[in-house]
Amino acid sequence: MLRRQFLSGLALAPLAAGALGSGLAAGWPAARAQDSPIFFRIGTGSTAGTYFPVGGLIASAISHPPGSRPCDSGGSCGVPGLIAVVQSTEGSVYNVQAVAKGQLESALSQADVAYWAYHGEGPFAEQPPLSNLRAIANLYPESVQLVASVASGVRSVADLADKRVSIDLDGSGTQIDAKLILKAWGLTPEDLDVRTVSANEAVEQLREGELDAFFYVAGTPTTAIEALARDTSIRLVPIDGEPAERLLEDYPFFARGFIAAGLYRSVPSTVTLSVGAQWICSAEIDEALIYEVTTALWHENTRRLLDAGHQKGRLIAYGTALNSLGIPLHRGALRYYRERRVIVPDVLEPPTP
Template identity: 50%
Template sequence: MAVGAVLGALVLSAGVALAQAPAFFRIGTGGTAGTYYPVGGLIANTISATGGGVPGLVATAVSSNGSVANISAVNGGSLESGFSQSDVAYWAYTGTGLFEGKGKIENLRAIATLYPETIHLVATKNSGIKSVADLKGKRVSLDEPGSGTLVDARIVLSAYGLTEKDVKAEYLKPGPAGDRLRDGALDAYFFVGGYPTGAISELATSSGITLVPIGGPEAEKMLADYQFFSKDTVPAGTYKDVPETQTISVNAQWVTSAKQSDDLVYNIVKALWSDNSRTVLDAGHAKGKLITVQNATKGIGIPLHPGAEKFYREKGVLQ
């Protein structure tokens, strides 16, 4: 009996340990100088058990190359989730656009739409660049391969009658691009992300910048051709000495795989929209106030994960 009792206790102990084993949930974000990374860190903290989120969950924000890389990692299983621009997620799911000929990523699912991502075209004050068309012959960074920014930069150039061959193209992350702009080694660079972004704010303060507008009939045609684009405006004073600037935007979305369990995703979404999370998002980043449950299902373009869909239906966000 004593031996049996000991064995029983060991089995019970092992069972409790197994039940309490942490679940790891990584969130692929972007470069550390962008908006994805700090927002991902806030969300990871609020959904983790230590932040009052899902019991037993350990969520972490992982720096990455951005939308395309995150979707590939989610599809391959090296990340449980990631942030993506709405356009890139749509192309991946449908096997069109950037993913033409690469097959559909049919397991891609949405957790939530987060906030608008503004297309910034940042130029030096003395570059003489007043419109996208003025980029011809200039030294321009389009962001690195694998980023959603590169995809959108190509679309914007094309709308104004330019290709990568018409500019002196470089392919840098926003941080290094900003450094080269400050040093006079670059005339302009594209960045897609929520405003204000810290790296551009610092650049505006230290060196002075121009935000180049993306507007006119060329922008109207882009809005007609690509439904994931929306009109956007960077308010005056968002960046030091930069006036109100017309541009366009896409949505930042949080995506995962259909292979993730319904219960896990349901509980993650529930934690994301808790009162505690609301407080952290509002106080933690300028874009946090725009991350709302009312906008969570807008402009998705791909199927919601069943766990997320269940929550949004219960909340009345989805009918």
């Protein structure tokens, strides 16, 4: 069951794992009838990345605390009585596990991580499938960013051998993709002086000359990398050629991508790979609540919020809401899309209870 929180706690991120509102799994209408705030967490990622600010935009869009002005009077157009809070986490792998266990109501996740977790494949092959994962919407593409200091001499993935390289934290989607990329180039983590630190720490270590390169999968521009490029000479290492083509053939969640010139100071356009960022939740969350949450996400007023709030927010579009989803839709989200006559592929239909 979900506990009441003091409003002062809303400013804190990350919140403690037990910071929950009440009644979300037991029945949203009954919970709202209590006429008190209901808290709904969105797990994101490191504060250095894109998940955290984008999660904040979504939280603002779906929240409508008790006492707020009505939507048609200039107030929030979120779910009445709902207060969404953003929680910084270790990333996609942590997020899918926390959602499956009921430790988070919802979270952002890389498409590949959600797919593997739901099917019990890849890095999740040694544990039971997380079959209660459900999708609300696809959000935007995330770029695989391999950042190297110019002084390191790293110009290609092959150059990482024997270099000091962070592949991100254990439990992150970045680390999974980094290992796939290294393998495609005939490398393993043992061939590198590998580090497993957060993006924030990797940025600082590269700035201080303690690291040669780091992987980070995130929407671009990434704030921490922008700041790094302003005071350190960096390059983005391209992920292309035959090894990248093999990855595209072997793993359908990868797509071709590029990072535009000028997003980071003095860094030219760079070819890379991308994966989708998706908003997921648990099948146990009340259908009526997820229907209202999905409605709030695609409300016309949310468009202005997303466009003004972050560059990746501009890419969150109703027309791509079902793109690249590798897990079924939540029944509440499915009802929303069907009512608007969106063609939902059979593979996105949730299993019959």
